[in-house]
Amino acid sequence: MQDITVRQMDFQFPDGMDPVVIPGEPEQSYGIVGLSLLLPYLEPYLIRTMKEAKKVVTDPELRADLEKFSAQEGQHYQQHIRFNNVIREWGFPRLEEFENELDADYRRFSETKSLRWNLAYAEGFEAFTTAGARFSFETGGNDGMHPAAADLFAWHLIEEFEHRTVAFDVYAHVCGSYPYRLLVGTYGQWHMGRWIGRVARYMTQQDERMETEYGGVEASKARRRAQLAPMRKHLLPKLLRTYLPSYTPHDIEMTRELKLMAKHYSRMAVRTS
Numbered sequence: 001m002q003d004i005t006v007r008q009m010d011f012q013f014p015d016g017m018d019p020v021v022i023p024g025e026p027e028q029s030y031g032i033v034g035l036s037l038l039l040p041y042l043e044p045y046l047i048r049t050m051k052e053a054k055k056v057v058t059d060p061e062l063r064a065d066l067e068k069f070s071a072q073e074g075q076h077y078q079q080h081i082r083f084n085n086v087i088r089e090w091g092f093p094r095l096e097e098f099e100n101e102l103d104a105d106y107r108r109f110s111e112t113k114s115l116r117w118n119l120a121y122a123e124g125f126e127a128f129t130t131a132g133a134r135f136s137f138e139t140g141g142n143d144g145m146h147p148a149a150a151d152l153f154a155w156h157l158i159e160e161f162e163h164r165t166v167a168f169d170v171y172a173h174v175c176g177s178y179p180y181r182l183l184v185g186t187y188g189q190w191h192m193g194r195w196i197g198r199v200a201r202y203m204t205q206q207d208e209r210m211e212t213e214y215g216g217v218e219a220s221k222a223r224r225r226a227q228l229a230p231m232r233k234h235l236l237p238k239l240l241r242t243y244l245p246s247y248t249p250h251d252i253e254m255t256r257e258l259k260l261m262a263k264h265y266s267r268m269a270v271r272t273s
């Protein structure tokens with residue numbers, strides 16, 4: 001059984017909070033906001049998938065992990081909805097259209113795809129967030145971010161890290177198969193990444209400050225290049241490792257620093273279980 005704590009948080013996001021959550025970094029900020037907008041559709045889909053999986057998972061410890069996994073994901077998207085609603089006040093009229101499309105995709109996956117497919121998709125996301133959490137904590141990804149947004153993402157990433165083995169183990173328990181995990185997992189990563197990219201581009205284009213405050217097209221290209229360098233160096237190797245047949249999230253240790261951070265968010269929580 002994994003050490004998974006469900007924390008009920010009560011983050012406060014001030015009215016009028018700037019969607020450029022990292023000052024001076026609109027591209028990175030809108031990427032982060034795009035991810036946050038994805039989660040209230042993706043995470044309920046993961047919970048629906050786990051609910052189906054529970055019918056066939058016989059191992060009592062794995063069943064307990066699965067319940068904690070779903071409880072954490074349930075908390076995550078509720079906090080992200082609150083953040084997203086504040087961002088929405090800035091006025092991005094096409095967001096509803098993007099979100100409706102995503103909602104339809106995830107409903108279709110739940111209704112028409114096999115449990116095996118949905119679990120492989122889930123593990124594609126979980127493998128990515130585990131790699132992403134390690135990258136973010138290692139490189140100080142939240143440094144300079146608006147404190148409320150920084151807490152939201154750090155808390156979320158810590159909990160993603162805590163439940164990093166669950167989707168992998170449920171997939172292995174229910175069906176297994178490395179090539180299928182690779183195939184559907186990478187499709188899932190592409191599916192999510194494409195949506196986030198489209199939303200982030202749309203929001204960036206809508207922000208009138210791009211031409212004035214943020215220096216126009218050339219400055220934007222330079223910032224994107226600067227953003228890619230640490231990703232190539234620190235994120236890519238972690239992500240590539242998840243594509244290997246030998247990959248298992250059980251090999252990834254929770255460092256002392258991450259444990260301290262987890263304790264910090266447990267103290268900040270309204271309730272833990």
Ligand SMILES: [Fe+2]
Nearest residue numbers: 043073076160
């Ligand atoms: Fe989550």
Ligand SMILES: [Fe+2]
Nearest residue numbers: 073126160163
């Ligand atoms: Fe997760």
